[in-house]
Amino acid sequence: MSVISTVLVFVIIPAAIIAAIATLVLAGSDRSKPDRRYRPGRPYDFPAMWFTATPQHVAPAGDAYTSGLIIEDSSGSPVRPGPTGGASDSW
Amino acid sequence: MTVGEVTPVEQPADGPFSTRQLLRLDEALRVADQVTGLHFSIYLGPLEEPVRESAEKLHAQTRNPKRAVLIAVSPNQRKLEIITGSDARRRISDRDAKLAGLSMAASFGGGDLAGGLLIGIDQLASHAGRS
Numbered sequence: 625m626s627v628i629s630t631v632l633v634f635v636i637i638p639a640a641i642i643a644a645i646a647t648l649v650l651a652g653s654d655r656s657k658p659d660r661r662y663r664p665g666r667p668y669d670f671p672a673m674w675f676t677a678t679p680q681h682v683a684p685a686g687d688a689y690t691s692g693l694i695i696e697d698s699s700g701s702p703v704r705p706g707p708t709g710g711a712s713d714s715w
Numbered sequence: 716m717t718v719g720e721v722t723p724v725e726q727p728a729d730g731p732f733s734t735r736q737l738l739r740l741d742e743a744l745r746v747a748d749q750v751t752g753l754h755f756s757i758y759l760g761p762l763e764e765p766v767r768e769s770a771e772k773l774h775a776q777t778r779n780p781k782r783a784v785l786i787a788v789s790p791n792q793r794k795l796e797i798i799t800g801s802d803a804r805r806r807i808s809d810r811d812a813k814l815a816g817l818s819m820a821a822s823f824g825g826g827d828l829a830g831g832l833l834i835g836i837d838q839l840a841s842h843a844g845r846s
Contacts, residue, residue, distance in 0.1 A: 662731045662828045668790035670730050672760025674773075677744040707801035708771055708780075711813035714794045715824035 664715065730759075731790075736829035743836045752846030753803050754779060755839070757832055758787040762794065770796035784843075786819075786835055790828065795819055797835070803843070811842035 625633075662668055732740070740757070747755045754777060763769040770787040777783040781800040784807065788795045797812045815838035822831030 660731050660733075661826065662790055662823075663826045664793065664824055668731070670760075672758070673730055674756060674758050675740055675744060676754070676756035677741070677748045678754055707804070708774060709799045709801075709804035709807075709809045709812065710784075710797040711809055711816040712767060712794070712796050713813070713816035713820040714792075715820040 732829055740829060740832060740836075743833050747836050747840035750845055751806070751840050751843040752782070753806065753843055754783045755836060756783065756785050757836075758785060759828070759832075760789065761791060762787060762789045762796070766792065766794050767796055770798055774798040774800070784839060786832065786839075788819075788823070788828070788832070790823070793823070795823065797839070806843040807839055808842070812839065815839050815842070 730737075744755050744757070747753075756777065758770070758773055766789065770785065773787060774780055774783060774785040777785070779800075781802040783798075783800045784803050785798040786795070787798065795816060797816055799807050799809075799812060815835045818838060819831040819835040822828075822834055
């Protein structure tokens, strides 16, 4: 192996690969853009949103809600008098 | 206002979702409404304590609360509430709602808000069946 091909294989080609990767690393990402993804445990500071497929079904705040008598069951937890159902969860 | 438009409560064009995710959510809500005949909606934002009661107040603000299904998610409090009106409750039992809530909480715990909401809508709509 001549001196020129040795230099080419062991110096110039590795240097070219390192330079290419370094360019990609330095040019790749724009860190100034804020991260919009939600991550559990990090604060979520976006304005409140209400998505609906039928916006005409939403009434202005403050009507229709009536709170009723609070009844307790045998374990002492309140039984809601309202007819609404559903479920709760947390993560 | 067009059908399926996102209604920002305070300030527009700022949220945790990309345009593609918003389109998928819009599509999911629209299809769920059409197929089941119920009115699905999603509230994403802070809920006052007690969380359940404030979510029920939001649910009562819909024009036809009996047929409305509200998914209220508070990422800061890490709480979610599914509220079904009296008519909707006959189609989606509290057990089914809890099951959907579990799947959603699993996605939210992994940081996937849009995915969790899509899974929740899909499960609730499947349990509700066709109108």
